[in-house]
Each structure stands twice: as C-alpha cells, then as structure tokens.
Amino acid sequence: MDPNQNRPQGRRKNVTSGGSGAHRRGEGLGTGPVGSGSYSGGQTGGGGGAKRAAAGGGGLVTLLIIGFIIFKLFSGSGGGGGDLLGSLTGGSGGVDIGSVPSGFGFSTEDTASGSLTSDNAVDTNVATGSREKRTVIKGNNQDVVTIMVYMCGTDLESKYGMASSDMEEMRSASYGDNVNVIVFTGGCSKWKVSGISNKVNQIYQIKNGQIGRLVEDAGSKAMTDPNNLASFIQFCAKNFPANRNELILWDHGGGSVTGYGYDEKNKNSGSMSLAGIKQALKSGGVQFDFIGFDACLMATAETALMLNDYADYLIASEETEPGIGWYYTRWLTELGKNTSMSTLDIGKNIVDDFVSECAKKCRGQKTTLSVIDLAEFSNTVPSKLSSFAKSVSTKISNDEYKDISNARYATREFAESSRIDQVDLVNLAENVGTTEGKALADALRNAVKYNLTSSNMTNAYGVSIYFPYQRTSYVDSACNTYDKIGMDSEYSKCIKQFAKLETGGQIAAGGT
Template identity: 50%
Template sequence: MGRPLSHEREVTGTGRRVLGRGSFTGGSGGNRNSSGRGGGGSPFSILIVIIIAIISVVTGKGNILSSLLGGSSGSSNTSVNTQSQQVNVPNLISTFGSAAASSISGVSTAWSGVEDNRGKLDKTVNENARDKFYRPTGGDSVTVMVYMCGTDLESKHGMATNDLVEMTKANIADNVNLIVCTGGANSWKNSVISSSINQIYQVKGGNLLKLADDNQNLSMTDTNTLIRFIEYCKQNFSANRYQLIFWDHGGGSVTGYGYDEKNPRSGSMNLSQIKSAIAATDIKYDFIGFDACLMATTETALALSDYADYLIASEETEPGTGWYYTNWLSDLSNNTAISTLDLGKKIVDDFIDESSRSARGQSTTLSLVDLAELRATMPNSLSSFARDTASYIENNEYSRVSYARTASREFAKSSNIDQVDLVSLIYNLEQDKNNPTIQSVLGAVKYNRTSSNMANSYGLSIYFPYKKLSKVDRMVQTYGDIGMDSEYTRMIQQFASVQASGQIVGGGETTPANILTGGTSGNSAGSLSAADIDSMIANLISGSISAESLSSIGLDFSNIGFLQNRSISDDAIKDYVVNNRLDASKLKWRDISSEPKIHLSEEEWNMVSSIEESMLLDQGNGYIDMGLDNFFKFDENGDMLADTQRAWIAIDQQPVAYYHLSTTQNGDEVTTIGRVPVILNGDRANLIIIFDKEHPKGYIAGANTDYSAIETETIAKNITEIVPGDRIQFIYTYYGYDGTYLDNYTIDEEYVVGNSIPKVSYLIVQDDNEITYKFTDIYNNSYWTPTLKSK
C-alpha cells in the first residue's frame, strides 16, 4: 500500500463553553424562527468543539484497504500534532486502482480511469443514429419556448427576473420568437408579471410584451399547463426550428421537474408526465433544455430521445444564476441556422464561466447530449451492463457492486436522491474504460464542462438506489412508463432486495441516541444465528413483517414491491447476508487509558463502507450534536485511533454543526465542500463552506434553501450570496440525557452579517464532550461506538 503520510491541520485557538439561552425550532426544522435580538455581527455565546471524521474502507481481492484521508476540511493546509498516518491518494491509485482510492479516502480523485471529457466539442456522428429532426434551410425561423415556473427562486431572490433581463439584453431577430410562460410564484420582483395568473410573454425589442393571460391558472407542474403553452406557441409562432427550456427546480429522475409555490400540493412533473405532455403536442425539437437542477440523467435523455435532437442539462445542482441567456440568444439571432452543437457549446460555456464569476465555489456541470446517438447506442449496452451487474449480485459479489456505488461521483449527495455519474459507476465496477456503455455515453455527450472542483462527471447520471430504498418502486413505475431497459429495472430491484435484507437483519441506528445512555448500537447483528436471519429475511420478503420493522429501515407496505420482482432467489439472499455481516459488538475501544483504538479483522473491515466521527457537547440538560466531518486517523497497524485534539469548525469564533459533503482532488489541488444548517432570514437553509487552494482556511460560498419542511422533493438552485444584513441562527440537533431526540436547537441571539463575510476557522475546546464513531456497513446500516469522554 505504500508508507502513509502524516496529516496536518491548522487550528487557530482554544475555546471555552459559555452557553447562552436557546430555543427549539421544531422537529423538522420548519420555517419557524426563534425569537431573538440582532447580534450586530458579534459571535454567538455558545462555544463548542467536536471532531468528526469520515473514512471509507474498501476491499479488493481480499485485502484490507483501511486508510487515512488527506482531505479533511481544509486538509491541504491544516495541522494536527499526532503520530497518526495518512495514505497518499496517488499511492493508493497505483496500488489498488482509482475506485479503491476514491472509496477508501473519501476523495474523488480527478478523472481516474476514464479520460476527462470536458471542454472537447465532438462533431462526429454515429452511423447508426437516426437523422436529426432539425435540418437547416438557410431561411430558418425559430421559436424558443421558455417554461418559467418562478416559485420561491423568484419570490425570494428574483432569479427569474434576472434571467428575463438577460433575455431582453439579447439582440433578438424578427425571425426568432422568444416566448415565455410565467407562473408558480407568490410574487415577482418586477412590475410587469402578475403573480395571480399564468401569463405568456414575448421578448422583443428589449421588452416583455404580454401576449395572453391564462385565466385557468393551473399549477405549472400540471401537464395541461405545459401542453396549453406549447400548443399556443405552435399555433401562433409556427417555425421550422423549435427549442424548449424548462426553468425552475429539478429533482432528477425520481422526482422530475418543478415546484409551484402557489400550488405546493400539486407536486412535481415526473419524467413520465413530461414525456406524455411533449408527445401530445406533436412537435420535434432541436433541443430540450433544463435550466433546473439534476436533470442530465440517462432516464431523462432516453425518455425524450424520440422528441428532440439534443438535451442540455446539468448532472449537479445549478447555482441560482442559472443559464446566461444574452449571448447565445444573440448568436442564434445572428444566424438562425447555427448548428446546435455550436449553439449548445455557447450555452454551456457561458453557464460555467458566469457561474464561476457570480457563484464562486459552486459545483457546476452542464452537458450537451446527442439524443439520436444515445438512442442508437445506449439500450443494448445498458442491458448488457445490467445483466453483468446482476450476475455479480447473484454470485455473492454484492459488496463489489455496493463499493462501486459508494465510490462513484454522486450528485446532490446530502439530499439522498441516489443519482451517480454513469461512467464513474461503470468504471468503478468494471475497471474497463472501453466498456460499451461508457463508450455510448462518451460518444453521445458532445460537449461537457464542469467547475474545477468537480471530477468524474462525464455528462449523464443514472438512478442507482442506496440511500432511500423507499423510492425504488416509484422509479420502477417511471421506468415502465418511459420505456426504460427492463434488465436495468430488474437489476436495481435485485440490489435493493439484498440491501433491504441486510438492513432488516443489521438493525442499525441513524442517531447515537442509544449510545448516550450506555446501550449498544443496533441489535449486534453478529450475535444472530443463521436461523434468526433466515426467519427475519423470510418475513421481509413474504410481506409478513410488521409495519414497525419495515419502518425501521425506511419502508412501509406501499413501497416494497421491488422485493417481489427480482431474479435472485430467497435462499441466495439469506445465504449471502448470513455470511456477510458486520458484528456491531466488535466496535469496542481498546487501550482506553493510553491511546483508544478500534481493531477489526480483515473480514470485518470488508463489511465497512464508511466511518464518521462525531462529538456531542454536554450542554447541561442534554447533548448537542455537531455534525459530521472527514478527518480521521489510523495507526501503522491499521487500527483506527480516537482523535484527541478535538478541534472543530467555527464561524466568527462560533463553533457550528458542520456536515462534510465532498472532497475532490484535481492534480495537486484539493477542494472540500461542507454544509452548516441554519435559519437564514427566517427560513431553513444551509451555509456552503468551501476549502480550496486559494482559501485553505475555508470560506462561506453562500447558502441554499433547505426544503425539508416544504412539500417538494425537488432541489433548489444554489448558491445564494450572503450579504450584509442577513440574519443567521445556527441549528444543532439536541438529545436529552436519556438519549431522546428533543428537537433542533438554536441560540436566541441572531447573528447579523456585517460589511464583511463571516470568517471560517478551527477551534479547540476542552469542555465536557463525548466522541462516538458511526460505522456504516455495505448495506447502509449505521452503528455507533461507545462514547469517549473528554479528559
């Protein structure tokens, strides 16, 4: 494996606990704001310290691959004086391969295995692809339809208005019809658009000209509203070149498009509904674009491949600025026969470049996908990949698939939407860059760009269940509706069935509540007999399990259909889980008086996919939980050491609950991104914290809205800039001494942002606290070690 390197982290001071008066914000976080006074930019009155860590332990060819990551928050420039060691990521790559290195270290290494495809315009045409719908005539007329559901992006931040202004600044030619349908927002940040009804506008001569009021005022996520808009454009602005852009939130393959703020209960428009609406209008599009988050998925592309030549969309969440409209609309007006490849490149380049200026630090992606080519090359290769993956699961290699899934580039990671980059997933599983499905994606993605802090994002993601098994049945239904490959459908049901079986036996826990009272984590799965496991899995698969037991793994009787639609046998599942399980009783500390450590055998490490360390502060009436970070330590024998320094991230000297999201190594540059839950100006949000080469001590890049208490599963565009006058209350999870989750906790005194952005730093605190490590196994069960009290 190579000699590990020591890990260093910079700490700026030591704090002492001074607890101020606090309030509860409601179990779900809610949108309620605690009463309090303006803080004038001064630090909060609570000072806490925690150390939290993440490690991924991956096995390859029977070897234990447990190691130390050089990428905690601000990892490249921070310092801890310990005898601990760290595995150098490049050494890992050369020894075990990129997939192992990624999963072991928690670092997404840059474009490993498959060549970086960013910034390379591919004008080749696959010989098997159908002819394009749009064919230049020399005298082209173009109708660009923008379906703009303003929602809270507009009512709170004016993002739709900003994009409309960009449109009015374009030099729109007479033969270019730029038509915009508006609605879905409680208010608009301009004096033109009505919030009471849906309307249709034309952008012409630098102005917004109202064409029609839609007095039915249907939800913008109702397919009838979309159909009415498209039909209006078809009848009144007939053209030989059509383009359709969806503007709003996006939720990817499971959730689809849109959140209507005026009609929150209407839900989103899923892929099946989008496909049926577009099919009903009988228009073939030059491109269909999503100025929305997470819609560059394999499922989206295949669903729309019969109706458009190209898809333009993002794998990752978009910044609030969204697409930049002025330049590409002007280019289209200057030459209405411009190739879609050149036009799409302009859209992608302007989006990435503008985002880097106005949304500093935001992880951004945008790709241009040839749907005609994807339709010709993807279905057969995807079927083959799905069959191969299913065979691994059937032949006692579920862990191989699980490790590949967890090591792959994941999008909107904290939202648990279960979307990963398709090329990254396949390469991690097969280690073959010439895999036909990889080549299909690379051939169909004609242009792809990402921000510099993204790696292994090749242009198309795919749904692969792991975080939320409750969504599998919904996705299976969508797959049937859009004509997705049946082999892939069966494979994910098979994977989910093994995972659910491992979870029902594992009895893991999502919080450290039981540990706080001196109990043990889970049901100590290693002590279960084969007969016990056989009975538990049989009850799950047959549906004779109790509702309470199903609820413990996030399922109910309405969403376990996947257990009945799989090719793997009951006996095969039972045998695998019996022989591949983590015994939580082994998670005990040794050498507590000198240097606490946890020792596991090679076989036991094989069952671990990640480790996170958390400290809980003794507040006097209970414990405050401070989140999860990715700093961790191992000794030369491969034993995990307890961290003794106990430093934690603070904002203007106020330690905050921090949750690590991702770490990406690109050459010698390491970028780490995390979130801090807050109430921002009265609404639930997350501050985005970034550590990179230019900002080794970290900085606040902005904030994004947290929709956990709002009736939508779509993901907000982000990041919103933090500006002077913003009111912030940091949120912490709070437990009683009996281990009961009490509430989310905030301090009454608000932090009011002054003329400078608050500073990020590390502090050490020597107050009463307890550390516990969260071990996650290959089935996504979580177990907690006994706590270690501060000395």
C-alpha cells in the first residue's frame, strides 16, 4: 500500500506536451495514486505558439495535474453574453459579491506572525553595467501599487476550488487605497464562488475585505489568447494608474517549450507560448515592477530573457507547484503597510510564505521559488550562456559527447515524469565542468537575488533551461520559440547537435 495514498495532496499546476497516452496523475512524483486524466489542446492562438510535439508525430498537449479534493462543492454561476474586451469601462459598477463561503477547508487566518521567515538574505548587489530599474519607487509610503492577477481558473478551480481559495486569501489581507488588487477571471467551467461567471470573462477588485465586480462581461476570448491578456493590462493601466505595477499569471504552467496556461472552456486554444506572452506584454504597454507566475515550471532562462523588456524582476518556480500555490494574505498585508517596500523584499515575502505554507500543508512535496533580477540577468547571462553553448558544441564536435551526456544525466531535472527536459542551469553548467560553464553558473547565482526550496529539494538554484535528453521531439519547437524571443542562436545550435546524437543512437537516456 502506498503510504502517501491517504495524505492530502496539492495540485501540480503543470502543462506538458506528452506522448500518445495519458499520464496517471501523481505518476513518478512520490505523491501516491490519485486518479488519471488528460486534456488535449492545439497550438497557441494568436501568439505563435509552440507546436504540439510528440514522438512519432501529432501528439497531445497533456495537463499533468496532481490534486486532492479538500473543498466542498458549490454551484457555479451563469453570466452575461458579449464577446468584446475592447471597452472595459462599463460593467456593473463594482457589484459586491461578498466573500467566499465557509466550508472550503482552507485557512483564512492571517499568518503574519506564523509564516516562516527564511534566514537567507536577499542579495541587493547588482552587476556593473546592468540597466537601471524602470520602476521608480517614490519612498515614504507614497507609492501606489496596482497588482494585476490574470486568473485562468480552469480545472484547478472547477474541481478543487483553488482559485477561490487564493481570492479568499487576497480578501483576507489588509491594505489601503494605495494598493489595487484587480483580478481577471475566466477559463473555468464552474466557479465555486456564487456570482463569478462561467460563461464570460469578468474583472473584479478585491478591497476592504470584499470582492467587487468591476466588469460584468469582459468577453469570452480564451485566457491563452495574448490579446486577452493585453486588454486586461490596458484596462488596469487606464482605470488604476500606479507608479508600481505587478502582474501575476495564475494557472497551469509548462515551462520553456509549452508556456503558460490552459483554458478549460477553450481547450483547442492551447497554451500561451513565451512568444505569445511577449506579444501580450508588448501590446499591454506597461512596465512592471515584477511579473510572477503562480504556476509550474516558469522560472526558466528563456522566460527571464523574454521578460527583460517588460519587467525588473521575475518571481517563479523551477519545479511544479504544490496545490495551494502562493499564499497571498501576509505579503499583501505587509505591502499595504509600506507601499515603498523594495521589490526584493516583496519577493522575499512571497517566496517565504509560499515555501512555509507548502511545508505545513503539502508535506513531502518539493517546492522551489526564486526572485530573479532581470536587469542583471540580461546584462550578464546571455554572453556567458552563448560561450557555454559553444563549449558544449566543441565537446560534441571533438567526440566528447559522453561528457555532456553524463553531465546532463546527473543534473537536477524538474517534472521528470513528464519528460519535458527542464533542468537546473547552474547544476548543468557546473556538471559540464568547462571554464565557460563555471562562469555561467557564477553569473546565474548572482542574478538570482533570492531562492528558497523545500528541504527535500537539492541542486535547484533558481533558474532552469530546456536541454533535450529524455525525448528530442521538442527541439524544433524550442528553437522556434528561441527565434521569436530573440535568444542567441548558439544555444539552439548546441541542443540540436546533442539531439542529433540522441536520434542517431549515440546517446541513450540514462547516461553514456
């Protein structure tokens, strides 16, 4: 009998492209059998999405979700019609839908005094030559902060009430008029909170302990449509102007190749690729203090390089996220006390609260969360990543490919059972053992300003990258994404060389 079978398990917000069969949820992740299921999806709409790659051809986009039902079910709501997001200034005048009903099974208490505070220090140093931060903090608690939460509820909400749980955590926070928490809802067939539509997208403001509806009908576009995200950003900028803007993308996440999001109501829309996210941010026209992913696997080098033009910091996880996701109450309350708090301190609070809550409520599950300085990352990492890629290519050309295979085999891999081939980049660079690898690892450690993991997670230093090994079918779509987000071609060349050896049978997954 599996000793984990009867333990409460959290969701894994994880989108992966899989083979022809459905994965059993919990498979290979040490969380016990909790059922099975798969979802298919197409290419990303409107964003130049990654192809649905699978060994042997067509393939399916498989959502690997590990969840447990800890919530009592409540009926979803209907909602209005309409299909345009262009003019979002109408709505229902901020109708109050109250708070989440009791009985969901999650805690609503403010654990400000009980959350773990890591002894790790935030690194405030910045490498010479890094650009100035685009967000200018006024100081003396004079800053106005708008937090945009793009909440694609999907099956995480319809089955488990997890979006409702996080909205309740936001509602339970205490902050004043200089903090705007604006939530865009959609992508879900049934919301646990009575009043949130499962027919159309909507916009809410969470303020003074209440959840108020700002826009009754924000259209029915897929949540993975970049134009939808762009319109939400524009709405917030117009109606809640602030000198500090934050964006949180809430849903499943699939990392470098698959990207962000899955819309339960628009299953054929696929995910939003990194190129699609870039398109949305460019159209949105807002510079962000930080962009965070309350989703799996998005703390990648590819994500960080893509985001540099649009944000100062990235907050994301290398590994799949346990079910409860971020814990919102305490860090929002602390921000409300001082809206001039440094972004690094905000990030530290988010990371500490996440790891602490997961340790208490999702025992045994591996957790990671890091804060990456995008200004420093874009300054120091690209050239060193290019040099590292060249050193790998040289080894392959000199028939030293076994060194690369062994290094990759020994490297920390994330969502391993899903075979998406995302590995910790510091760990990989150090395992390769070249001078260029060491220089890259040093630059990465310095660009990651704060990183915390669960005690059972090793060799996770805050930034991952796609490196083919368990399968090669993602290589073309990865390199296509790299072209669209402006990554250096040397890394594409490097992984193509390695994949060619794999397909030629010279390298087999499992070492030399």
